[in-house]
Amino acid sequence: MNWATITFDWNQARAFLVTAEEGSLTAAARALGQTQPTLGRQVAALESALGVTLFERVGKSLHLTGSGLELLDHVRAMGQAAGRVSLTASGQSQQIEGHVSITASDILSAYLLPPIVARLRQSHPGIVVEIAASNAIRDLTRREADIAIRHLRPDQPDLIARHVGQGSARLYASTAYLDRHGRPSGPADLARMALIGFDRDGVLLNHLTAAGLPIGEANFRSCSSNGIVAWHLLLQGLGIAVMPCDLADATPGVEPVLPDMAPFDYPIWLVTHRELHTSRRIRLTFDHLARSLRAGAAMAAAQVGG
Structure with a gap:
């Protein structure tokens, strides 16, 4: 089939591209911020328009057919071109007024970003801020966000990353628990305690056992991949959880567990795309976030050290 002679809806093409890259409609819908039925209809509409089957289901996963593999390279090139056009247009804008999207983890988005955004809006009320609270890494090169706060340094050459400090986390529990x-x-006393987990893949358990804590899977009595839900499980007295020090230490009724134990430190990186960094609005927001996060990290470090 000559794909170059066929025109179709870019939303349908994007739905196909992300589904192919994520491997399932559920993961693709999560990445695009859409519902799974909506995404499924877009992919089905593209298949109907082209008159071919693009995916075959194998268990819970979707595998590309031969026609899907042939189309993938064309759609991927379209996505890269669309991203470059959008980035260039955003980068050339020197207006302060307008939209800025920031992505960060759910806990950071809920408890750390709001006062930072409030100060930004007081100084520059024309900036419209969208916060994409997600523990998944958004693709800045595809304009899934303008600025990201991450705990790993990105390795893509088109991204600018600035290290703005270190965060610290400890084991915490409610006073009631x-x-x-x-x-x-x-540490030996933790063997009889209930813990709150963030996942079922054993990553947290591996970190804690590597730190010398004698715990196992049986200790995790409740779990949520959403950090805010895990925080509220802690507040309800359901067990011990690893939480950011700046959040937990400022919350009445929450205490550190094993306070003499060294905290778990993690880096804080602020990331944007090179072309977006030439936009006055993005640059101003990026610099405001950098100053605020650096000041917050320094204050938290002083409190932990004290």
């Missing part, structure tokens, strides 16, 4: 179950005097 510790009153009921006792306050651990050493």
Whole structure:
């Protein structure tokens, strides 16, 4: 089939591209911020327009057919071109007024970003800020966000990354939980305590056992991939969880567990695309975030050290 002679809706093409890259409609819908039925209809409409089958289902995954593989390279090139056009247009804008999207983890988005954004809006009320709260890494080169706050340094050459400080996390629990179950005097006491997890893939468990804590899967009595939900599970007295120090230390009724234990430190990186960094609005927002995050990280470090 000569794909070059066929025209189709870019939204349908984008739905196909992300589904092919993510491997399932569920993951693609999450990446695009759409519902799975909507995404499925877009892919089906593209298949209907082209008169071919693009995916075959194998278990819970979708595998590309021969026609899908042939189309993928063309649509990927279209996506890269569309991204370059959008980036160039945004980068050339020197107006301060307008939209800026920031992506960060759910806990950071809910508890750390709002006061930072409030100060930005006081100084520049013409900037419209969208916060994409997600623990998944958004693709800045495809304009899924303008600025990202990450805990890993990106390796893409088109991205600008600035290290703005270190964050710290500890084991915390509610005072009510510790009153009921006792306050651990050493790591060995954790073996009898309930923990709150963030995932089922064992990443958190591996980190904690590597730190010398004698716990296993049986200790995790509740779990949520959403950090805000995990935080509220902690507040309800359901167990011990790893939480950012700047959030937990400022919350009444929450106590550090094993306070003499060294905190878990993690880097804070601020990231944007090179072309977007030439936009006055993006640059201003980026610099405001950098100053605020650096000041917050320094204050948190002083509190942990004290």
